Structure formats: C-alpha cells, structure tokens
Amino acid sequence: MRLVGRPGFTVIESIRFSTTTLLDVSANNQPHSADQARSTLADVAKKAGVSGSTASIAFSGVGSISQSTRDRVLKAAEELGYFGPDPRARSLRQGRSGIVGVILEDRVLYSFRDPMTLAALDGISQELSPGGGMLLLTSDGEGEPSIQNAVFDAAIFMGCSVHLARSIDIMRRRNVPMVAIEGQPFDGVLSVALDNFEASRTIAQLVYDLGHRRVATITLPLGIRRELQPVTEEVVRDATTAVSIDRLLGAREVFSDLGGYAASNSSSDDGFDAALRLLDVAVHERPTAIIAQSDLLAVGALRAAESLGLRVPHDLTVVGFDGARIEGMSEYDLTTMVQPATEKGRAAGRAVTQMLEGDECNDVAFTCVLHVGTTSAPPRRC
Amino acid sequence: MRLVGRPGFTVIESIRFSTTTLLDVSANNQPHSADQARSTLADVAKKAGVSGSTASIAFSGVGSISQSTRDRVLKAAEELGYFGPDPRARSLRQGRSGIVGVILEDRVLYSFRDPMTLAALDGISQELSPGGGMLLLTSDGEGEPSIQNAVFDAAIFMGCSVHLARSIDIMRRRNVPMVAIEGQPFDGVLSVALDNFEASRTIAQLVYDLGHRRVATITLPLGIRRELQPVTEEVVRDATTAVSIDRLLGAREVFSDLGGYAASNSSSDDGFDAALRLLDVAVHERPTAIIAQSDLLAVGALRAAESLGLRVPHDLTVVGFDGARIEGMSEYDLTTMVQPATEKGRAAGRAVTQMLEGDECNDVAFTCVLHVGTTSAPPRRC
DNA sequence: CTGTTAGCGCTTTCAG
DNA sequence: CTGAAAGCGCTAACAG
Numbered sequence: 001m002r003l004v005g006r007p008g009f010t011v012i013e014s015i016r017f018s019t020t021t022l023l024d025v026s027a028n029n030q031p032h033s034a035d036q037a038r039s040t041l042a043d044v045a046k047k048a049g050v051s052g053s054t055a056s057i058a059f060s061g062v063g064s065i066s067q068s069t070r071d072r073v074l075k076a077a078e079e080l081g082y083f084g085p086d087p088r089a090r091s092l093r094q095g096r097s098g099i100v101g102v103i104l105e106d107r108v109l110y111s112f113r114d115p116m117t118l119a120a121l122d123g124i125s126q127e128l129s130p131g132g133g134m135l136l137l138t139s140d141g142e143g144e145p146s147i148q149n150a151v152f153d154a155a156i157f158m159g160c161s162v163h164l165a166r167s168i169d170i171m172r173r174r175n176v177p178m179v180a181i182e183g184q185p186f187d188g189v190l191s192v193a194l195d196n197f198e199a200s201r202t203i204a205q206l207v208y209d210l211g212h213r214r215v216a217t218i219t220l221p222l223g224i225r226r227e228l229q230p231v232t233e234e235v236v237r238d239a240t241t242a243v244s245i246d247r248l249l250g251a252r253e254v255f256s257d258l259g260g261y262a263a264s265n266s267s268s269d270d271g272f273d274a275a276l277r278l279l280d281v282a283v284h285e286r287p288t289a290i291i292a293q294s295d296l297l298a299v300g301a302l303r304a305a306e307s308l309g310l311r312v313p314h315d316l317t318v319v320g321f322d323g324a325r326i327e328g329m330s331e332y333d334l335t336t337m338v339q340p341a342t343e344k345g346r347a348a349g350r351a352v353t354q355m356l357e358g359d360e361c362n363d364v365a366f367t368c369v370l371h372v373g374t375t376s377a378p379p380r381r382c
Numbered sequence: 383m384r385l386v387g388r389p390g391f392t393v394i395e396s397i398r399f400s401t402t403t404l405l406d407v408s409a410n411n412q413p414h415s416a417d418q419a420r421s422t423l424a425d426v427a428k429k430a431g432v433s434g435s436t437a438s439i440a441f442s443g444v445g446s447i448s449q450s451t452r453d454r455v456l457k458a459a460e461e462l463g464y465f466g467p468d469p470r471a472r473s474l475r476q477g478r479s480g481i482v483g484v485i486l487e488d489r490v491l492y493s494f495r496d497p498m499t500l501a502a503l504d505g506i507s508q509e510l511s512p513g514g515g516m517l518l519l520t521s522d523g524e525g526e527p528s529i530q531n532a533v534f535d536a537a538i539f540m541g542c543s544v545h546l547a548r549s550i551d552i553m554r555r556r557n558v559p560m561v562a563i564e565g566q567p568f569d570g571v572l573s574v575a576l577d578n579f580e581a582s583r584t585i586a587q588l589v590y591d592l593g594h595r596r597v598a599t600i601t602l603p604l605g606i607r608r609e610l611q612p613v614t615e616e617v618v619r620d621a622t623t624a625v626s627i628d629r630l631l632g633a634r635e636v637f638s639d640l641g642g643y644a645a646s647n648s649s650s651d652d653g654f655d656a657a658l659r660l661l662d663v664a665v666h667e668r669p670t671a672i673i674a675q676s677d678l679l680a681v682g683a684l685r686a687a688e689s690l691g692l693r694v695p696h697d698l699t700v701v702g703f704d705g706a707r708i709e710g711m712s713e714y715d716l717t718t719m720v721q722p723a724t725e726k727g728r729a730a731g732r733a734v735t736q737m738l739e740g741d742e743c744n745d746v747a748f749t750c751v752l753h754v755g756t757t758s759a760p761p762r763r764c
Numbered sequence: 765c766t767g768t769t770a771g772c773g774c775t776t777t778c779a780g
Numbered sequence: 781c782t783g784a785a786a787g788c789g790c791t792a793a794c795a796g
Contacts, residue, residue: 038557040788040790042789042790052768052790053768053790053791053793056790056791057791063765063792064765065765065766083552083555083556084530084552086788087532087533087534088474088788088789089772091470091473091474091790092470092772092773092774092788092790093790093792094790094792095470095772097470098528098533099532101515107507112494112500121494122490122491126490126491132528133517134518136517136518138507146514148466148469149469149472150469150515151470151473151479151533152469170466173464174468422773422774423773423775432783433782433783433784434783435783436781436782438775438776439775439781442775448781451781451782467774467775468772471772471775471788474773474788474789474790475774475787477788
C-alpha cells in the first residue's frame, strides 16, 4: 500500500486556555517563588488541627485513624485544593518510586517497529505491580547520563551491550535490581536468555539437510553503524549486538563460512534491500537459500524474490527467525524458529517484581521451536 | 502466516549470581537497615574534606569549582563507590523529575498494536529533552491511583475521556502541564486535535459520490465493553471514545442512518470478524461499500471480502482511515484518509517541553488528507 | 488513636 | 571559590 501526499496542519487559537491559566503554569516554574496555589500536607494538617503524621495516615491509609479525624483531614484538604501527597517526596522518603526503567537499545522509533520488542514490552507491563509504570529510556551511547539520572527502582535492559558497563556498575552499587533480556552476561544482572545460538543452528541444519549448499544470510544490525553492509570478518569482530552474533555463529556451525549482508534494521524494507544484493547476481552465483535473522527480514527477502521473478520455495528457500505474526503474509507460511517473546517480557517483569520484594531469583532461559512452513524446500536442480 | 506450537522454556540455575549478591539486594529492602553499601553525597564530602554544597557542585557542574577540589571530591567518591546523586532526592529538591507521563487509554498490549499510537509515541519521544524519559501508564478505570501516585512533571493523554476527570483535576491543581492527543476538550488540558469529523465526512462523501447507497461501517471500539457488537443507537449514546464517535458522526453527515459493527479493537482480525457479519448475508442486503474507521480494520474487511470470493473494488468498495503503512498490503492501494500521526506526537512532545519551560502554548489541530487508492469504485449494477 | 521527632539525600541561597 | 544553613514534602519510629 503506497500513500501519497503529506497531510498539512494548522495551528488554531486556543479557546479554552485563558492567558491566566498559562501564566499560572509559568509562574510555577520560577523555583521557590511564593506559590500560593500549591498547598502541602503540612498545611492541611494545620488547617485540620492535627499533626502531620495523622494527616499522612488519612491519605495513605497505613496505620489506624478514627473516621471522624480522617473526615476532618479530607475536608480540610478539599478546602485547600490539596489532592494527595507529592509523589516525588514520597518516593524520596520511601526509597521507592514504583517505576521500572526499561532501557531500549535503539531509538524508541526502531524498538517500536520490532514486533519482538513490543511483545516483550507487553509482557513486562503485564507483570508489573498495578500502580507501577514503565519508564522508557534509550541507550544511544550518549544516553548513559539519562540512565544515571532517571528515577526508577529496577531496570530491565532490552539487550545490553558493553557500552552500558558503566551504567550497570552504578546501578549495581545503588542496589538497583537489573534484568537483561538477551543481553551479554553481566555480573549482577539477572539474565533472561533465549537459545539464539542453538536455534539458529537448528534452522541452518534444516536448510543443510534439504540439500542447500550455496546459502547466504541476512543478519540483524551487527554494530553501532546501522547500515546495510556485507558481513565481513572485520564487521563480525567489531559487532556489539549479542543476539545477531549468536544467531550468526549458530548458523556457522553448519555453514562454516556463512556470509551475506547485515541489514540496517529489522524491517521488511531492509530485508528487501539486503536480499536484492544477494539475489540480483548471475544465476550460478545466486544463493539457493537465505537464512534471515528475523521474520521481518525474511518477509523482505520474499518480496525481493518476487520482484525478481523467483518463486519461493521452488527457486529459493527463505527461512526466518522469531515466529512473528506478520500482517498480510497469508500467502506464505514462513519456515522459522518461534520464540516466546511475550514470555520473555513476563519473565523479566516477574523477576524485577520479585527482586524488589527481596526474593531470590534465578536466571531464566527460553528455547525456540522450529516451525516448518512452506518457504523451504530442496534446491532446484540446475 | 500461521504458526504452530508453543515454545517451551526452562529455568536454569544461575551461574553468575552468588547468593551473596542476592542477599545484598534483599537486605536493601529492609527499610532503614544499616546499609553500609550505599554512601551519600554527604559521606563523600566528609571524606574529601569539603562541604556538601561543594561536593554537589562537583557532580552537577552548576556553579564554579576549582579543578583540584573537584578532583579531590571525585576521588573520594570513587573510593566510596559513590556514583552520583540519587535521582529521587534530586527530583524532590528541584521539583523536577525529567519524566513525562504518557497515559494510554488501553492496556499497553493494545496500544502497542495500533500503528497510530506507536507513531504518536515515537513523535513524543523525538521531542522530549534528551535526558527525559516517557513513563507509560494505563488508565484502565482502576488505574486512576497510579496516575495520582506516579512521578512525572507533565502528562500526555492519548485520548482522554470522562473517567479521567478526577486525575485531570488533581494534575491541574498540582500545576502539572497536560496535553491530550485527540481527547475530549478538558479545561486546562492543551489539545492536539485531528479533524476526525470532517475527514470522516470527506471520505463518506467520496463513497456517496461514487454512487453507493447501501453502505455499512466498522467502527473502532465505542465504549468500555470492547467487544464486537452492532452499532445500535444505545451503543452510540453510551460511547466514551471521542475518536470513534467523531468519525461515526462525520460519516453520518452523508449517510444519516449509517450502521454496522463496532470492532473489539483496531486490528485486521477484528476487522475481518466484523466484515464477515456485514458481508455474509443475502446479496441484495449486502452493502456495496464498507467504511472502516481504521486501516487495520479495512485490511480485515479486504480479507473477509476475499474469503467470500468478493473482488475489491469490483464487488465491494472498502475505505479506511489513518494512512498506515501496513506490511503486505502491496496488492491493494487502500483508499483512506491519511493522518499525520507522528506529527501529532511531536506536537504533544513539543508542547509539554515548552510548558515546562514556562512558555505559552496554543492548541494545535491537524488535518487529514484524502488518498484515493484502488479499493474504491462505483457499485456494480445488479 | 494521635502527636513528636527525625530525617530520606540533595541543592541552593547567602555569607565569607 | 567554598562553607553553613535551610529546607523540598513526606513518612515512620516511638511515645503518649
């Protein structure tokens, strides 16, 4: 589906915002100005004629208080326009904010486009305590300080690589529980792992057993430079993304010198571009099978094959990784390794919750399951 | 693409976590226990032989300090294993946490499945100040307390309906800047709007002008009960979702008694289900056109048409809404209203940033652009 | 059941 | 350039 044209936009005059309202807001930004608008629990207590601690109890419900006193406090609060304790102060006092930091490897943009990441995020959110929220942070190298300054009680890394070492060190010293989903092993970071290496070997073995010998791969981004590039030994050596490396090395257990292209991202468009490079060559050089490191990449490869007039699996075998449900792929049933993406997130969410409660936690490892679809077949005899 | 089997999982013994480490963590959970591990800025200052304020400057960089003093402080910190100020304390003192709360209407799960929501989230994240994060919160009716207790400086509502009135009230009193993307108008909440009503009328008019008179709609969820249901007047009356209502009423400007089904979510599967109900009837009762309130729903309708052997646009016209790029739709070029989803997010992000800086802000309104594709045509003569 | 007392850990005037 | 003092707003012991 192609779309044309860019929608325009218009700024309209606000009819609901009085200037006064806006000035109030800005006045609030002058730190420590005499701000009459905001009243504190102490004010409420005074007005209700009780002590601060009693007023606190009236709101938090922790501890016992007579109905009449509570009513008096609540009434005073109402009159002062006070609506409950300031979360910032509470979090300092209690040493708890209720926030779990989720550190994304990529720009939010890319993470959101990856169905596996989304599934994991969904899993995490399912397991967080009801009042808790997920604070999305990115670790774009530059982002370290944001990790160090952000308010959260526990951290979940969506894949964590070496450049996070310092942040991890700091978190560890602060006794902040940490969980990494498919990250490199790190001391003090609980690991939620996937058998990327094994699974990749399994599916490569399937391709091998079908009889393919001229095989190429399309990998997930391998390093910091997210651009379409050939998988050279240099690139492999400098790679930082554990997942991509594991999947590559797993496949190389079967095809020892497996090469191909590293995609700039896990999207079908990037898979398309990479596949074109692999397929748009002389017939006798063209691979008879493509091992893609994600289903999105595989879908791109399928499209590229179509565009070159190649039929799958007759002329080309394509296998993926993930087991993503991809809209519009109804004509193909992709051969792939199905991973429990949501479960990974749930396990991570459960782990941080438990660790915050002081319980002990063990590492968790998930395994993928091979799904043989209709995109894989023996190579055609030439 | 169908997938079979559920991957298994295994719990393995941790080899990297010593029991000691885990006990440290749990020890930390006993509030106010003598926790020697965590040292404070005051400790560092004492050790370095400087005052707390000087130590603070050494870390924050605000204010002037001699190189030698700074080094001394940093060295002391290093020795104590102190790695920078506690964000919680800082946020209390400064009255700023750097966090922007994003309140999702739905479970995180559903929000993540909707491309328009994701685009908006991406837009927001682009505009937040570098160190800032997005705190994802859900407002599942029950979730009000979480909004009230969470730590954030500004709030962005992804559509906000009446049941948030109380939370909004509280935020307003706390002088927390608020922005609503496509929400109902609320006093003190800056609005980032989309011309849902107008746009919907526009595309309905297109359908009318093509000659269609037997037309049905598939709406986004209309109320709290997210289930496939006929669009009855009762349902419309009780509807809470502004976007769905606006789009429905816009279309009804053209087809005054437009009916159909309310989907349980914006997904192609839900669109499929709804479309089947509409299409799997006697020929003379079958609508000649379907107006879907989202592209995902429209895609489902296309699939349903296919499954019934109807050809689009020959036997059925399908129009959508959003202008989503949907993977695998290459065979169709959907007629739809293209909305600037990422821009909406950016506008919201920019607005909160400005408001936090004390600047004045106006409401913003975006407009959709009609894209005429290949899924719309005059009805076939019977 | 309620009040008193002490901070949570940090930053920010304001003097020196 | 550095130090002393004063809280940010709240909660949790511990007495009464």
